[in-house]
Amino acid sequence: MTTPTPEVLRGHAEHVYAHELSALAAHDAHPRPPMWKLSPRAVLTYLLGGRLPDGTEISPKYVGERRLMEVAVATLATDRALLLIGVPGTAKSWVSEHLAAAISGDSTLLVQGTAGTDEGAIRYGWNYARLLAEGLSEGALVESPVMFAMREGKIARIEELTRVQSDVQDALITVLSEKTLPIPELRTEVQAVRGFNIIATANNRDKGVNELSSALKRRFNTVVLPVPDSLEDELSIVTRRVEQLGRSLGLPAVPPALEEVRRVVTVFRELRAGLTEDGKTKLKSPSGSLSTAEAISVVNQGLTLSVHFGDGTLRARDVASSLVGAVIKDPVQDRAVWNEYLEIAIKKRDGWKEFYAACREES
CATH class of the missing domain: 3.40.50.300 (P-loop containing nucleotide triphosphate hydrolases)
Known part of the structure; x- marks a missing residue:
């Protein structure tokens, strides 16, 4: 009996995106430096995304x-x-x-x-x-x-x-x-x-x-390489990577609730910048980096909780525990920063009541 080959958890880029690289090579008419598989123009298209003449969609790997x-x-x-x-x-x-x-x-x-x-x-x-x-x-x-x-x-x-x-x-x-x-x-x-x-x-x-x-x-x-310029750019990065990670982990194809993802990204951006998105309230920043990669991890963890222990819809309580853990690295200093942020920036924000309550409970 043949033993099936197990799927790797994370494939190398040249394997995961082999169809895109092959399509780009087939349509690449520009000069290539010695030993390059693609021309510089085709490499740029691979990184930033685009549509080829035959309709092949090249997914963006970098948003910026x-x-x-x-x-x-x-x-x-x-x-x-x-x-x-x-x-x-x-x-x-x-x-x-x-x-x-x-x-x-x-x-x-x-x-x-x-x-x-x-x-x-x-x-x-x-x-x-x-x-x-x-x-x-x-x-x-x-x-x-x-x-x-x-x-x-x-x-x-x-x-x-x-x-x-x-x-x-x-x-x-x-x-x-x-x-x-x-x-x-x-x-x-x-x-x-x-x-x-x-x-x-x-x-x-x-x-x-x-x-x-x-x-x-x-x-x-x-x-x-800077942090993403806008909330929409960072939201796009987080959403796309969470979908890719979900596929690699074998999670059911349920779309993440965009509003919950937006809230996570907003929290990260505000605490990272020390200022609310509207520019009206100054904030203290925690000791951690609060990177886009960490936001992806928080949303992915929340989505996994919602799939295995909920109804498959990402909710505030699903992201709250991972979010609090991402923010509070120093149990004394960061906890004070986080609690203050919840009270002065989140508590009275329209549509954030459930999110505030879930984060308060986890804190």
């Missing part, structure tokens, strides 16, 4: 200023690497993944930056069993994602670069400036094939943790 994505795509067509910077939840990793998928057809060449990331994760390491058995040889060499990308002419991704120790960061300087990765133990080197580049991401809130050296900064072109 077009020029930022134009600069990001154009950077990767040059010899400069791309650094995406922004506060948590501004889609840095999401944009990075989709850029790599559209350009190289492979978003998996990833180095996850942490305080424990060593130089081998960026350069190369050794298979010590083979090293002992065979001595120094190419067979004992373990390629990093960066080295593999250099050999194949692909995009490598480095997440949270400023969390990596400074001496490890500096391993990138030769790679980015000389497009070469020396292997002194074997008296050889790997030279980058055309098409190779690096996309790194960094968190604004990590400023000062492990600052990039001026030498490394010069090798990157920096694009700052």
Whole structure:
């Protein structure tokens, strides 16, 4: 008996959106840089969405200023690497993944930056069993994602670069400036094939943790990804991602109540800005980032509660518990900020009575 292949929880972008990438490639008549799967114009359409001549709909992967994505795509067509910077939840990793998928057809060449990331994760390491058995040889060499990308002419991704120790960061300087990765133990080197580049991401809130050296900064072109400009933009992002996550988790296809989602997004935006949407009331901000990604998580959790323990309709009580948990990170300071916000901004707001009561109960 054949065992069915289990579905992965989250597929890579090049697999999930394979039909869009294939359709774009079929209609792409613009020049492509060496080793690129799509032209820069087609990559931009993939990111921002659109309709192809045959009627194929390309879903938007990024909602925001077009020029930022134009600069990001154009950077990767040059010899400069791309650094995406922004506060948590501004889609840095999401944009990075989709850029790599559209350009190289492979978003998996990833180095996850942490305080424990060593130089081998960026350069190369050794298979010590083979090293002992065979001595120094190419067979004992373990390629990093960066080295593999250099050999194949692909995009490598480095997440949270400023969390990596400074001496490890500096391993990138030769790679980015000389497009070469020396292997002194074997008296050889790997030279980058055309098409190779690096996309790194960094968190604004990590400023000062492990600052990039001026030498490394010069090798990157920096694009700052802002929080969504308007409530409608952020609402669109949250709604679309919640629908995608619902499908991947196998939730029944019940549309989320748009008004409840709007309330969650409004709360996040107001507390993040320290000001109500109408600009009339100043607010204290909690210690957390209250990112768009967290708003997606709150709505997704609420929708899961409504499906499994309710009638499938997203209600205030379904989102209240996750919302309160997202806001209150510091049990003393943030709780005071949240309670004050409920009283001065939410309590008397038309149509928010049920929402206020549910949040009060959870608080």
